[in-house]
Amino acid sequence: MTSATITRPAVAVTGLTKVYGSGDTAVTALDDVSVTFDAGRFTAIMGPSGSGKSTLMHCAAGLDTVTAGTVRLFDAAGAATDLTGLDDTSLTRLRRTRIGFVFQQFNLLPTLTARQNMLLPLDLAGRRADPAWEATVVEVLGLADRLGHTPSQLSGGQQQRVACARAMLPRPDVIFADEPTGNLDSRAGQQVLGFLRHSVRELGQTVVMVTHDPNAAAFADRVVLLADGRLAGDLADPTADSVLDALKNLGA
Amino acid sequence: MLRTVLAGLRAHTRRMMATLIAVVLGVGFVAGTLIFGDTARAGFYDTFARLAQNVDVAVLAPTGSGGQPGLLTDAQLAAVRAVPGVAGADGRSSGPLALLDPAGRPITNFSRVGVGVSTDGDPRTRPFDIDGRVPAQPGEAVLDTDTASHQRYRTGDTVVVVDAAGARHSYTLVGLIDFGVSMTYSGSTVVGLPATQLATLTGVHGYDEITVTAADGVAQDALARQVQAALGSGPRVYTGDQRRTDLADEATSVATEFTSALLLFGAISLVVAAFVIYNTFAILLAQRIRETALLRCLGATRRQVFTATLAEAALIGTVGAAGGILFGIGVAHALFGLLNDAVHANLPAHAVVVGTGPVLAGLGIGLGVTVVAALLPALRATRTSPLAALRVLPNAGVTGRGRRIVRAVAALLAVGAGTAVTVVGAGMSDSQAATFTIVGGGVLAFLGVLIAAPLYIGAVTAAVGLPVAAALGTPAKVAVANARRNPGRTATTTATLMIGIGLIALCSVLLGSLKATAEDQLVGHYPVDYAMAGVRYDNARQAAIPAGFAQQLRARPEFSGVAQAREGKAQLDGARAVIAAVDPSAYGTLITPATATGTHTLAAGTVVVSSANRVTQHLRVGDSVTVTVGPRTQTLTVAGTAPLSIPGIEQIDALVSWDRFTDLAGPGDDTVVLAKAAPQVSAASSRDALEQVATAYPLMEINSIADLTSDLNTQINALLGLFAGLLGIAVLIALFGIANTLSLSVVERTRESATMRAIGLTRAQLRGTLLIEALLMGVVGAVIGIGFGLIYGPLIVVAQFGAIGPIVVVPWDWLAGLVALAAAAAAAAAVLPARRAAKASIVAAMADL
Ligand SMILES: Nc1ncnc2c1ncn2[C@@H]1O[C@H](COP(=O)(O)OP(=O)(O)OP(=O)(O)O)[C@@H](O)[C@H]1O
Numbered sequence A: 001m002t003s004a005t006i007t008r009p010a011v012a013v014t015g016l017t018k019v020y021g022s023g024d025t026a027v028t029a030l031d032d033v034s035v036t037f038d039a040g041r042f043t044a045i046m047g048p049s050g051s052g053k054s055t056l057m058h059c060a061a062g063l064d065t066v067t068a069g070t071v072r073l074f075d076a077a078g079a080a081t082d083l084t085g086l087d088d089t090s091l092t093r094l095r096r097t098r099i100g101f102v103f104q105q106f107n108l109l110p111t112l113t114a115r116q117n118m119l120l121p122l123d124l125a126g127r128r129a130d131p132a133w134e135a136t137v138v139e140v141l142g143l144a145d146r147l148g149h150t151p152s153q154l155s156g157g158q159q160q161r162v163a164c165a166r167a168m169l170p171r172p173d174v175i176f177a178d179e180p181t182g183n184l185d186s187r188a189g190q191q192v193l194g195f196l197r198h199s200v201r202e203l204g205q206t207v208v209m210v211t212h213d214p215n216a217a218a219f220a221d222r223v224v225l226l227a228d229g230r231l232a233g234d235l236a237d238p239t240a241d242s243v244l245d246a247l248k249n250l251g252a
Numbered sequence B: 001m002l003r004t005v006l007a008g009l010r011a012h013t014r015r016m017m018a019t020l021i022a023v024v025l026g027v028g029f030v031a032g033t034l035i036f037g038d039t040a041r042a043g044f045y046d047t048f049a050r051l052a053q054n055v056d057v058a059v060l061a062p063t064g065s066g067g068q069p070g071l072l073t074d075a076q077l078a079a080v081r082a083v084p085g086v087a088g089a090d091g092r093s094s095g096p097l098a099l100l101d102p103a104g105r106p107i108t109n110f111s112r113v114g115v116g117v118s119t120d121g122d123p124r125t126r127p128f129d130i131d132g133r134v135p136a137q138p139g140e141a142v143l144d145t146d147t148a149s150h151q152r153y154r155t156g157d158t159v160v161v162v163d164a165a166g167a168r169h170s171y172t173l174v175g176l177i178d179f180g181v182s183m184t185y186s187g188s189t190v191v192g193l194p195a196t197q198l199a200t201l202t203g204v205h206g207y208d209e210i211t212v213t214a215a216d217g218v219a220q221d222a223l224a225r226q227v228q229a230a231l232g233s234g235p236r237v238y239t240g241d242q243r244r245t246d247l248a249d250e251a252t253s254v255a256t257e258f259t260s261a262l263l264l265f266g267a268i269s270l271v272v273a274a275f276v277i278y279n280t281f282a283i284l285l286a287q288r289i290r291e292t293a294l295l296r297c298l299g300a301t302r303r304q305v306f307t308a309t310l311a312e313a314a315l316i317g318t319v320g321a322a323g324g325i326l327f328g329i330g331v332a333h334a335l336f337g338l339l340n341d342a343v344h345a346n347l348p349a350h351a352v353v354v355g356t357g358p359v360l361a362g363l364g365i366g367l368g369v370t371v372v373a374a375l376l377p378a379l380r381a382t383r384t385s386p387l388a389a390l391r392v393l394p395n396a397g398v399t400g401r402g403r404r405i406v407r408a409v410a411a412l413l414a415v416g417a418g419t420a421v422t423v424v425g426a427g428m429s430d431s432q433a434a435t436f437t438i439v440g441g442g443v444l445a446f447l448g449v450l451i452a453a454p455l456y457i458g459a460v461t462a463a464v465g466l467p468v469a470a471a472l473g474t475p476a477k478v479a480v481a482n483a484r485r486n487p488g489r490t491a492t493t494t495a496t497l498m499i500g501i502g503l504i505a506l507c508s509v510l511l512g513s514l515k516a517t518a519e520d521q522l523v524g525h526y527p528v529d530y531a532m533a534g535v536r537y538d539n540a541r542q543a544a545i546p547a548g549f550a551q552q553l554r555a556r557p558e559f560s561g562v563a564q565a566r567e568g569k570a571q572l573d574g575a576r577a578v579i580a581a582v583d584p585s586a587y588g589t590l591i592t593p594a595t596a597t598g599t600h601t602l603a604a605g606t607v608v609v610s611s612a613n614r615v616t617q618h619l620r621v622g623d624s625v626t627v628t629v630g631p632r633t634q635t636l637t638v639a640g641t642a643p644l645s646i647p648g649i650e651q652i653d654a655l656v657s658w659d660r661f662t663d664l665a666g667p668g669d670d671t672v673v674l675a676k677a678a679p680q681v682s683a684a685s686s687r688d689a690l691e692q693v694a695t696a697y698p699l700m701e702i703n704s705i706a707d708l709t710s711d712l713n714t715q716i717n718a719l720l721g722l723f724a725g726l727l728g729i730a731v732l733i734a735l736f737g738i739a740n741t742l743s744l745s746v747v748e749r750t751r752e753s754a755t756m757r758a759i760g761l762t763r764a765q766l767r768g769t770l771l772i773e774a775l776l777m778g779v780v781g782a783v784i785g786i787g788f789g790l791i792y793g794p795l796i797v798v799a800q801f802g803a804i805g806p807i808v809v810v811p812w813d814w815l816a817g818l819v820a821l822a823a824a825a826a827a828a829a830a831v832l833p834a835r836r837a838a839k840a841s842i843v844a845a846m847a848d849l
């Protein structure tokens, strides 16, 4: 339907199983999930509450350990790194520049200004931001006159845009966003979603987003559905209606 | 509500742990000091009471002329014996008596010779225990057990004493006597002899005290009245019971002196503990603001919130105080060891006495301090509006402008008043009053510094942190930002360190200066190796060194220089002063004062005066000054001013020529003789030569300058160690405070830390940020505290020792070590909170809150 482009994976999850706890209280949050997120695409993950969306994201981003399976992260040249085989420090270093995060609660550091927050991952990696790229990101997010403010001086929408800039600046291989609009009103939410889509379509980023909102999912190129820790559907070029239908089918 | 309190405490046990420890330590120190006091008192009581055991009536000599104790006569003893109802009466006599060590040199205690005491009389009323027997025939003596063990004398050995005329007498030891811990003889040698023999040796004829035993059925007070009647007014007569009570009171006052000094340190620890408690509650309640608001939403009144908080504090205070009292028993035990070892306090051993007094005081103090410290945070909690429950995140750390101005004004007032008081104190001439005034001003100014702390702590932290951040990169930058984000909290946390470290710095300046000043007075700056001085009998009498000694010494090839010095009491322009002279062969060569102005050369009509001492400070070169010694007066011209000190002479105000001294004071013996070993002569052989010559002079002390210096070093270092140890508890509490603040901050920043970890902070880096934050607090607290010590230390030294021209010394190496120690200790305090922060799983931490 859309123009056929050569696709290349950004993250590939194979046979991913995650069990919390052990014995009687063991909860299988993910049960043998295999899914590939393509580079340069905007993917949404949806599913009922407790279906394992956040867990999948955390495992794919190397924030949490897996019980079984592999998580491979690909760089622009196509070389794969298996995240499940890395120790904590290597994972942390990798997260600085190769993975970006946007959280529901914004999670900016209150002691730092907007600009310092944006630059933090690069600072930690000991790298400088590419000035042209930084200018572009700031421009697109409309943050030019807010850079010296601390988070407490910014609105929720502004804070989330700063968080987006923080995720973007290192040009990571993938950006994970867990309900990025969950704490925003619909106007601010639309802005953030529009930006994420823009960053994919125009700037070539890869974004994986967890959401409950069919309207938010409609911004994505593809929707992956989860239910009870298993893959339960896959929609290309979703609209709010097609997403709603798919979710209803899940319930049935 | 109580159930909520208990549930809250149970949930936050770990957060309350550090507070609890602070209470335990603070109360423990105070309770321990009180327990120590009771125990020491009991010990002193036992030993002091022994001085009057089995005595029914005691007669003390009347106070003689010039405050010196007088003596009771044989006639008076006979009169007492003649009183009906007296079963027996004995005179106790004593006098200074030099005992020689096995090498033949006199054993002295601060240059003083020991004492001889009489041993005859009723064995039941003896003031000592004896192992062996009392001397029964000429040529027998007993010796106190302490000296015997130091000098390795045993029963059967021969000891030598020297009488007032310098003649030696040998005795065979037939017993060892033990006075327990008697303050009267503490540190001195005590030789026991029959009274008659003692009198011929010391030249003291008479008794200090007559002890009486009553016949059966005779009451003490009736007998005392009769004895008093027989003796007339003059001698003081006491019943045995009264005498024992008096001795016990004396004991109590000795113990009380120790205790009140220690309580001061205890109070400092408590203040520091109060800061820690206050901070804990302030932080906890700030963190719980949503919980509190929720309770308010659900209908809790302000009063209920307030009571609940105070109940929480009371519970912690009580539990902490109970722990503190147990800890205090250990502290009391440790204090005995510390004081006996470090300053040779000679405290009597006694089983630890735990009375109800210290227990109640400990409970009261623990409870009181905790509740008072929690009062302000509790009041603040009551102001929580129910609406706060609905707000997203409380915006911490932003104080209103108004409150900041009030704080600044209060701080300025305190610092201003403190400075004014200090300046007034520095201008006072009475050293005691000046010291107290300066200390008062210092406390006031320090209070201002503490009040203002939240205003400047951020800037200071930034200044200290800037180079750290530049060197260590992003985690350090985050740490600096974190340390600055909550100035009130950082200020309170570092204030505790400021107090502890500041006082240690102050003590180190005081003691360092004391050491330098004492060294200057005691040892002097002259290139001499030995200082010989006659032993002292009491404050007024000192044995002289015959001039022949210096002559014999000059004949020895082992010495390249020998100086004789004489000292005498004089009046300079009518003011009491000490003048001295050095023999012409050594003056200007071996002994050359380093003049501040003018010349050191002395002509017949000139004098060199001290540039430092108060009596002569106003004199300038060319001024005339009248010097009076006894009936003779001469007017001399000031030729120069210099710091004057000669080893062995305590405080010299003016130096005159040798001939002028003879004109004024007449011919006489030397006060001190100084000797310099020839080059290439070993210390051992110069010492041997000296002792050979000195055998003919048993009443002279030989001091090696090197030994004096090292003794002084040992003494001052022991004192410094003692103070550092006592203040160490305050510093320890401060470190718990740092650990506490950090772990509470860690809890508060759970989400932030998780975010940082997610976007690329390694575990090690996260630990690093907390360690650096602690390090900054440690360094800032130490630096401000030390700064304060550096201002007030020298001021106090000058005020206290102005009369003798003190040398102010700042022990920079010590202070640098102190900063490093504070930093390291603070970082150590951060280890646990940092580990906990780093251990948290990112995902779980994110889900929190
Ligand atoms: N730390 C944990 N310990 C035990 N069980 C967990 C833990 N974290 C998640 N789970 C369980 O794993 C399952 C998946 O949780 P997950 O948070 O991934 O769901 P979700 O799809 O993100 O839900 P929501 O839409 O409500 O955010 C749930 O059943 C949850 O209870």
Ligand SMILES: [Mg+2]
Binding pocket: A053, A054, A055
């Ligand atoms: Mg979720």
